[in-house]
Amino acid sequence: MSDRTESRGRIIASARRLFYEAGYENTSYADLAAAAGVPKGNFYYHFKSKDELLGAVLEARHADVAAALDTWAAQARTPQEGLRRFVRMVMSEEEALVAYGCPVGSLLTELGKHRDDLREAARAVMDLYVEWLTARFTELGHPARHAEVLAKRLLARAQGAIVMAHAYGDQALLRRELKDIEAWLSEQAPT
Amino acid sequence: MSDRTESRGRIIASARRLFYEAGYENTSYADLAAAAGVPKGNFYYHFKSKDELLGAVLEARHADVAAALDTWAAQARTPQEGLRRFVRMVMSEEEALVAYGCPVGSLLTELGKHRDDLREAARAVMDLYVEWLTARFTELGHPARHAEVLAKRLLARAQGAIVMAHAYGDQALLRRELKDIEAWLSEQAPT
DNA sequence: GTCTATATTATGATAGAC
DNA sequence: GTCTATCATAATATAGAC
CATH class of the missing domain: 1.10.357.10 (Tetracycline Repressor, domain 2)
Structure with missing residues (x-):
């Protein structure tokens, strides 16, 4: 519920934009990392998988x-x-x-x-x-x-x-x- | 024009079905090979790339x-x-x-x-x-x-x-x- | 919580034997 | 024209230092 974490919100916001603009399958973690300014590895702390990220x-x-x-x-x-x-x-x-x-x-x-x-x-x-x-x-x-x-x-x-x-x-x-x-x-x- | 080649037609038919049913990005050559009964390598004799296959x-x-x-x-x-x-x-x-x-x-x-x-x-x-x-x-x-x-x-x-x-x-x-x-x-x- | 490696796998694509 | 073996790459995902 609360987004005490800094990067989680940025990841979701970037994913939301990129999944929309480029499509889900066509958006990679590399793309997301570049857009959100968050390294790839960090993603898996917040989301177990790409599917879970889409869920969020x-x-x-x-x-x-x-x-x-x-x-x-x-x-x-x-x-x-x-x-x-x-x-x-x-x-x-x-x-x-x-x-x-x-x-x-x-x-x-x-x-x-x-x-x-x-x-x-x-x-x-x-x-x-x-x-x-x-x-x-x-x-x-x-x-x-x-x-x-x-x-x-x-x-x-x-x-x-x-x-x-x-x-x-x-x-x-x-x-x-x-x-x-x-x-x-x-x-x-x-x- | 003429499809003298045996496998070319089968590849196109399978691709047509799979690209439709599963989506273009989500269909791999492995999927196509299994569906068409044609080994992966053969694909590149008929089509230079996956994009060209979609073109066909x-x-x-x-x-x-x-x-x-x-x-x-x-x-x-x-x-x-x-x-x-x-x-x-x-x-x-x-x-x-x-x-x-x-x-x-x-x-x-x-x-x-x-x-x-x-x-x-x-x-x-x-x-x-x-x-x-x-x-x-x-x-x-x-x-x-x-x-x-x-x-x-x-x-x-x-x-x-x-x-x-x-x-x-x-x-x-x-x-x-x-x-x-x-x-x-x-x-x-x-x- | 954040980041830097790196592992693992699957993909599109090639080379070359037949 | 057909197929086997393999490459190079890029993807998702992990391990572990900080």
Whole structure:
């Protein structure tokens, strides 16, 4: 919980960035050591393995996302506002998303091919969004079952837009699709 | 062009399957040798490097997709039928897509983080779909610019559905989203 | 807790016999 | 064209000094 240790936090922060920007498999301890300014050997004091490091990275992201969603929930005065807030968050990350893809989605794609345990941890982050969005759709009056369908549909549309924008390096594509998603949201969430 | 060589074809076929199922970086020559029944050393007679092998794999997929699209174009009597055919093709691959993701999309996600040249080859496969679908939307009367937007939107929605279905191992999710995409298509393509 | 070795293994790639 | 043996390297991981 508490990060009394100096380097542990720096390692996690660097790993979080590099795993995202370069991919998990493609990031070596040498890369991490250079980025974090911590020698390779030190890594194994804090984490038994590279997998465990990814676990810690996912834990940190999980905590951040959970905190962000709490803030949104407190700020948004209507469910419509909350849903809109989600799309705006994606928009605000456009540049990174076009350059590197979705940090959760691309990791899920990479891990999906193997490593079932880590995949579960990554999915837990996605689940935070699913549950939060489901709650907003429920507040709008949608039955629980359908609210979850809509939440996953919203996430699927965002994921797809990011995949295509990333593939083509096309920021305009991402913005355009997000606008279309907002329009679709308005239909599901009459004011 | 001609595959007079016995093993070259087997290598490409195995690589195509393993790169898809396990990911490119995560597939080693040892894995490929075991799958293809060809010793490691032989690989370098046919391909100078692993990257070149992936290039050949992408070339093979490119040819297959191009051939499939030609067939569809010949069979579909209306643009509506062509667009519907695309969605049905995705449906027919549901099991593999849930298990391993989209062969083009997940590769683009993996390569997007590095390796610009190979990324271009993978994007060329996606472009086949973009151009073919754009032609169908154009036939429907949409202006060229908008037709391409719709084509990429259709692909984005398919990609997003696959990412989520793959992440959750949920085939029902994929089918449900594809049905919704078909409904959306009907709106864009009035009969 | 931190860092410097170093071990161990697995990888992509070669050389050369057949 | 095919295969065996092997190389060089880079990766994850350890041992142990400080």
